[in-house]
Amino acid sequence: MNRLENGGVDAWLMTCENDGVKNFDDWYAVLDAKERQRCEKLIRPESAFQYTAAHWLVRSALSSYVDVNPREWQFEADAMGKPRLKESLRWPQFQFNLSHTNGLVACAVSLSAPVGVDVELMQTNGAISETSALYLSAFEQHACNALSPKQRQRRLYEYWVLKEAFAKACGLGMGMPLKAVTMRIGPHEEVDMAVAPWGGIPSILKWRLQLFQPTVSHMMAIAVGRKGEDSSKRTEVTCRIMDQEGKELMNQRPKTRDQL
Numbered sequence: 001m002n003r004l005e006n007g008g009v010d011a012w013l014m015t016c017e018n019d020g021v022k023n024f025d026d027w028y029a030v031l032d033a034k035e036r037q038r039c040e041k042l043i044r045p046e047s048a049f050q051y052t053a054a055h056w057l058v059r060s061a062l063s064s065y066v067d068v069n070p071r072e073w074q075f076e077a078d079a080m081g082k083p084r085l086k087e088s089l090r091w092p093q094f095q096f097n098l099s100h101t102n103g104l105v106a107c108a109v110s111l112s113a114p115v116g117v118d119v120e121l122m123q124t125n126g127a128i129s130e131t132s133a134l135y136l137s138a139f140e141q142h143a144c145n146a147l148s149p150k151q152r153q154r155r156l157y158e159y160w161v162l163k164e165a166f167a168k169a170c171g172l173g174m175g176m177p178l179k180a181v182t183m184r185i186g187p188h189e190e191v192d193m194a195v196a197p198w199g200g201i202p203s204i205l206k207w208r209l210q211l212f213q214p215t216v217s218h219m220m221a222i223a224v225g226r227k228g229e230d231s232s233k234r235t236e237v238t239c240r241i242m243d244q245e246g247k248e249l250m251n252q253r254p255k256t257r258d259q260l
């Protein structure tokens, strides 16, 4: 909890193989009726698996800080659809966000500061490249053109997770005009963001974005909004990654490309 009180963000991650897990029934048992209903509607078994894993992870993560049974957390969506804790349970001021993709689920938790997380499986097919004109700004397209095909493929995933994490931190989700946001990624993956004039983002907040590679095949970004004095502080992100049997794989800050 100290880390969060000092302005840090905890990223909880779990690798998922989509079946054969002993704990699945225990995960499902902590979901509430609404979550179970949503899960039942998911047609692809791997989607239902990831959904259950991610929602168990959020509940367990929150319960690791305070003495609340994971089953007792209650959620609602804010005006823009971002899930949050029901008001009566918003103590301390937990903020969280979750993301699921093939092979990995993630949950980011902060105190007070709006947070967004996105994880993606990096695939070698061309889907991310074929649609890039829909989500890249002119600056980003130009930056990509200077890269080799392999570097470009990786950079597209970096842009993708950064934009998604930011859209989710703001709560805008699909409502964010993706091309209005430009991510500049430095040589050590430091990220600087520029937003074209457009009124959709809470302007009192200073946004900080960080890129991580939690596994060899997954890319992750975390976005945090800070205000006042807090905005100048560096955001420490602490990562806990486990396998789906609950075995801890690492208990340290997630690695950037240069640290791998």
Ligand SMILES: CC(C)(COP(=O)(O)OP(=O)(O)OC[C@H]1O[C@@H](n2cnc3c(N)ncnc32)[C@H](O)[C@@H]1OP(=O)(O)O)[C@@H](O)C(=O)NCCC(=O)NCCS
Binding pocket: 051, 054, 080, 081, 082, 083, 097, 098, 099, 100, 101, 117, 118, 119, 135, 159, 160, 161, 163, 164, 167, 168, 169, 170, 171, 172, 173, 174, 178
């Ligand atoms: C829905 C969206 C918020 C995230 O979708 P996604 O990346 O496919 O899925 P993720 O697994 O990362 O995140 C889904 C979770 O985000 C949360 N979420 C939903 N709406 C949200 C919002 N408005 N703000 C923040 N988080 C939201 C939910 O917890 C959801 O999980 P759940 O349905 O299990 O509860 C939205 O950004 C989206 O659908 N984007 C479409 C993809 C796209 O066009 N991407 C362009 C990338 S550059």
